[in-house]
Amino acid sequence: MNTSASPPAIGIAAVTKRFGDLTAVNNVSLKINSGEVLALLGPNGAGKTTLLDMVLGFTEPSRGSIKVFDMPPKRAASEGYIGAVLQDGGLLDDLTIGETIKMIAACHHQHLPVDDVMQRAGVTGFASRKVKKCSGGQKQRLRFALALLTNPQLLILDEPTAGLDATARKDFWDTMHAEAQRGRTIVFATHYLREADDYADRVVLMNQGQIVADGSVDDMTAGLQRKLAAQWISDTDPLQWAATAGVSRDQITYNSELHRIQITTPNTDRIAERLLSAGLIRHLTIVQPGIEEAFFTMTQDSQEVAS
Numbered sequence: 001m002n003t004s005a006s007p008p009a010i011g012i013a014a015v016t017k018r019f020g021d022l023t024a025v026n027n028v029s030l031k032i033n034s035g036e037v038l039a040l041l042g043p044n045g046a047g048k049t050t051l052l053d054m055v056l057g058f059t060e061p062s063r064g065s066i067k068v069f070d071m072p073p074k075r076a077a078s079e080g081y082i083g084a085v086l087q088d089g090g091l092l093d094d095l096t097i098g099e100t101i102k103m104i105a106a107c108h109h110q111h112l113p114v115d116d117v118m119q120r121a122g123v124t125g126f127a128s129r130k131v132k133k134c135s136g137g138q139k140q141r142l143r144f145a146l147a148l149l150t151n152p153q154l155l156i157l158d159e160p161t162a163g164l165d166a167t168a169r170k171d172f173w174d175t176m177h178a179e180a181q182r183g184r185t186i187v188f189a190t191h192y193l194r195e196a197d198d199y200a201d202r203v204v205l206m207n208q209g210q211i212v213a214d215g216s217v218d219d220m221t222a223g224l225q226r227k228l229a230a231q232w233i234s235d236t237d238p239l240q241w242a243a244t245a246g247v248s249r250d251q252i253t254y255n256s257e258l259h260r261i262q263i264t265t266p267n268t269d270r271i272a273e274r275l276l277s278a279g280l281i282r283h284l285t286i287v288q289p290g291i292e293e294a295f296f297t298m299t300q301d302s303q304e305v306a307s
């Protein structure tokens with residue numbers, strides 16, 4: 001029994017994973033504490049699934065080490081410390097939801113009461129429905145129920161809401177939020193940046209196999225400049241005006257058909273005041289950059305490679 005401070009839920013030390021010549025995860029170190037809700041973001045091919053597969057013990061690092069609650073991942077998984085909701089985890093079509101949960105429960109020495117799990121995952125109302133007749137959201141809830149069976153301290157979710165509609169996504173996250181409040185550690189990979197913003201305490205952004213940002217959404221957006229957008233209502237050329245106002249060409253874009261300007265600047269208030277007092281614009285909005293801007297700024301190199 002460990003009597004010192006509890007070990008991190010996940011300790012990843014200098015981990016590299018190669019597939020032949022391709023380095024999918026490149027020298028990643030990351031400590032995730034118990035009780036954290038962490039979102040793993042990154043463009044396609046960034047290495048998120050490869051990293052999570054190693055945490056789950058499905059594959060081994062080429063270099064470096066991973067511990068889950070101070071244990072090798074395979075042991076932590078076999079002892080019921082980890083529950084996983086994977087996007088395409090196989091389900092048996094001809095079983096009902098209830099039969100599936102009972103069958104998997106029978107494979108574990110110890111598990112939570114099946115009725116309790118069904119209620120927490122929100123599947124009680126359609127427990128007698130065959131899997132093949134379930135919607136995508138209902139199947140994801142079933143996968144979530146299976147992940148909860150061993151009462152795991154760590155939940156790993158790889159794109160758990162991919163393909164679900166907005167209502168099903170919200171329902172899923174409401175349920176997950178309740179689990180986070182029970183003190184479970186939750187690590188999820190997602191392409192829905194709003195989910196990271198809404199549900200994670202900490203965001204880790206991967207790009208080309210490496211971690212390029214790690215912190216809260218506020219940390220990530222703090223250094224980004226605000227944007228001012230407005231309709232240009234004057235005969236003056238906006239680009240000429242910009243030169244006289246100290247706004248450089250790469251800070252301003254002008255759509256001459258829609259008469260819309262957009263200016264990215266640290267001095268939005270001062271520039272807005274000048275534009276308004278000179279009667280040059282109307283319909284002014286000032287946009288605080290959010291997680292989308294942080295994502296695109298920090299992964300720009302791979303977006304350019306991809307495009």
Ligand SMILES: Nc1ncnc2c1ncn2[C@@H]1O[C@H](COP(=O)(O)OP(=O)(O)OP(=O)(O)O)[C@@H](O)[C@H]1O
Pocket residue numbers: 019022023024042043044045046047048049050051
């Ligand atoms: N089993 C494998 N064999 C060879 N290459 C692989 C294998 N698994 C992943 N890769 C490659 O490793 C890189 C990282 O893939 P990974 O699936 O981890 O990215 P991801 O961030 O999860 O992407 P996505 O958002 O598209 O799911 C990609 O270039 C991928 O093609």
